[in-house]
Amino acid sequence: MTKQSNDSEDPKEVRKRLEEVIKESLGATGFTIPIKSAKFTSSHEEDSSALQGQKESFDFHFDYKPRDVKKYLDRFVIGQQQAKRVLSIAICDHYNYVATLQQGGGIKHYLKQNILILGPTGVGKTYLIRCLADLIGVPFVKADATKFSETGYVGQDVDDLVRQLVQQADGNVAKAECGIIYLDEVDKLASVGSFSGRDVSGRGVQTNLLKLMEETEVPLRAANDMQGQMEAAFEAMQGKKSKTKTINTRSILFIASGSFPKLREIIERRVRAGAMGFQPGGTIERENGDDFDQLTTKDLIEYGFEAEFAGRLPVRVACLPLKAADLESILEQSEGSILTQYKSAFDAYNIKLSFTQDAIKHVALKASEEETGARALLSVLEKLLRGLKYELPSTRLSEVKIDKRFIEDPNEILEELLRKARLIEGEQYESLLEEFSKQFQKKYQLQLKFTSEAAHELVKEAHSSTERTFLEFCEDKFKDFPYGLKLIARHRGTNQFLIDLEAARNPDKTLSAWVVESYKESEAKEEKGTP
Numbered sequence: 001m002t003k004q005s006n007d008s009e010d011p012k013e014v015r016k017r018l019e020e021v022i023k024e025s026l027g028a029t030g031f032t033i034p035i036k037s038a039k040f041t042s043s044h045e046e047d048s049s050a051l052q053g054q055k056e057s058f059d060f061h062f063d064y065k066p067r068d069v070k071k072y073l074d075r076f077v078i079g080q081q082q083a084k085r086v087l088s089i090a091i092c093d094h095y096n097y098v099a100t101l102q103q104g105g106g107i108k109h110y111l112k113q114n115i116l117i118l119g120p121t122g123v124g125k126t127y128l129i130r131c132l133a134d135l136i137g138v139p140f141v142k143a144d145a146t147k148f149s150e151t152g153y154v155g156q157d158v159d160d161l162v163r164q165l166v167q168q169a170d171g172n173v174a175k176a177e178c179g180i181i182y183l184d185e186v187d188k189l190a191s192v193g194s195f196s197g198r199d200v201s202g203r204g205v206q207t208n209l210l211k212l213m214e215e216t217e218v219p220l221r222a223a224n225d226m227q228g229q230m231e232a233a234f235e236a237m238q239g240k241k242s243k244t245k246t247i248n249t250r251s252i253l254f255i256a257s258g259s260f261p262k263l264r265e266i267i268e269r270r271v272r273a274g275a276m277g278f279q280p281g282g283t284i285e286r287e288n289g290d291d292f293d294q295l296t297t298k299d300l301i302e303y304g305f306e307a308e309f310a311g312r313l314p315v316r317v318a319c320l321p322l323k324a325a326d327l328e329s330i331l332e333q334s335e336g337s338i339l340t341q342y343k344s345a346f347d348a349y350n351i352k353l354s355f356t357q358d359a360i361k362h363v364a365l366k367a368s369e370e371e372t373g374a375r376a377l378l379s380v381l382e383k384l385l386r387g388l389k390y391e392l393p394s395t396r397l398s399e400v401k402i403d404k405r406f407i408e409d410p411n412e413i414l415e416e417l418l419r420k421a422r423l424i425e426g427e428q429y430e431s432l433l434e435e436f437s438k439q440f441q442k443k444y445q446l447q448l449k450f451t452s453e454a455a456h457e458l459v460k461e462a463h464s465s466t467e468r469t470f471l472e473f474c475e476d477k478f479k480d481f482p483y484g485l486k487l488i489a490r491h492r493g494t495n496q497f498l499i500d501l502e503a504a505r506n507p508d509k510t511l512s513a514w515v516v517e518s519y520k521e522s523e524a525k526e527e528k529g530t531p
Helices: 011-026 066-074 081-102 125-136 159-168 203-213 226-237 263-272 297-303 307-311 324-333 338-347 357-370 375-394 404-408 410-427 429-444 452-463 470-477 481-492 501-505 507-528
Strands: 115-118 140-144 180-184 217-219 246-248 253-258 315-318 352-355 399-402 447-450 496-499
Touching: 066 081, 066 125, 081 115, 081 125, 081 253, 081 315, 115 125, 125 140, 125 180, 125 253, 140 159, 159 180, 159 203, 159 217, 159 246, 203 253, 203 307, 263 297, 297 307, 324 357, 324 375, 338 352, 338 375, 352 357, 357 375, 357 404, 375 399, 375 410, 404 410, 429 447, 429 452, 429 470, 429 481, 447 452, 452 470, 452 501, 481 507, 501 507
Parallel strands: 115 253, 115 315, 140 180, 180 253, 352 399, 447 496
Antiparallel strands: 217 246
16 A cells, blocks of 8 residues: 655656656657756756746847948948948838837837848858847847748747747847847748648748737747646646746847849839839839849739738848959958958968969959859869868978969969978978977887988988878888887887988888897897806
């Protein structure tokens, strides 16, 4: 008969049984239920993490003007002048409202200026928004629209975007409520043409995004969050009423972007059909004759967006394709230039990397041929510099200049550099041999000393090796010496060895002869010492 009632059961035993049930039914390996005492208490009650969602204060200040914002963007993003102007205006309008709201004021019925950015891949859409978030000092979340689903069971729930903002804000909900959510590949949510059946990643996701883009309360824990369910269960066991913690999306700025490959065709077809005059559809400016200047909300609806969804993105910004001249300016002028990254990579090996003007121009031309915008710069440079990054760190070269000749034939120039490196090694053979000897002694407690003839012989042989540095050559040349010399050291009682010309030319033969000789000397000593 059981003496212990349910009320007096050991909480640790209850926790253990619950964990076993969860593991068996859900396969939740590694899951533990937090407990601190006989009273069921979630560890998250004292945790200040993002999932706790403390409504901490956030002292938000915004005193930038549109020209200030654009000037900051000019430091990082080259070109896209009109796009930067439109973005600067929209950002200032929104965050001036947020700052006023923080001070207890604000317009009663504020229409949020969420943004839609259109343009091909690699033109700087994401980079623009990331720079803006850095300037303003608010949390920033970027996500791919294709990973979301209508229900959240096939893919992620759109509410997870807001929860990620809280995580980026280190659990400060007030700070997260001023953040930016950037949704890329949003054109993939459109349902172009006729569509039948249940849509789990297009129209349904658009509908779910509508409430977020206006104003709604989002629970800090998802409905299917196991730990959240367990906390609610513990609170119910203690007779407590569970209070759902939420975050409000009123001040969160939503920015969507996509390449919209077929949208220009829709615009051109409508214009050719005889559309006359100005048709309102949002804020967008014409630059260099770009077709997107004629964009209307009707075009977005025809593309496959819900009317309400297109209407929630009133500020529309067009980013233009990048030409070779733009890519050249990005390499030379942007504070985020990829050249800085490569120079830093070579600096780690004490190698100064520089580029001539002709080299930069040719890199930009090669990148423009790939038609993937600024992303092509990384692809082109990585292919060109791959050999240098592999070979040069193991040499004594301290400076490399990338010029037009290198861009045209990187393999030939690499061979020239390696020959130069071997000459430098030849001039420094004494110090290199000394370095090899020190490494050898530190590793094996054996000291090697080279004659000048042996040193010259090793340098001459090393010059014919194109795959190894001088130190690598020596390590391979004398790879069998540690074991053999240790045998000799035991017989002779010394750990110092002289490497002469013969030993440098035929190390294995010499080592064998030394070992045999040391054995004979050892036997002779034993016989001499026998009474």
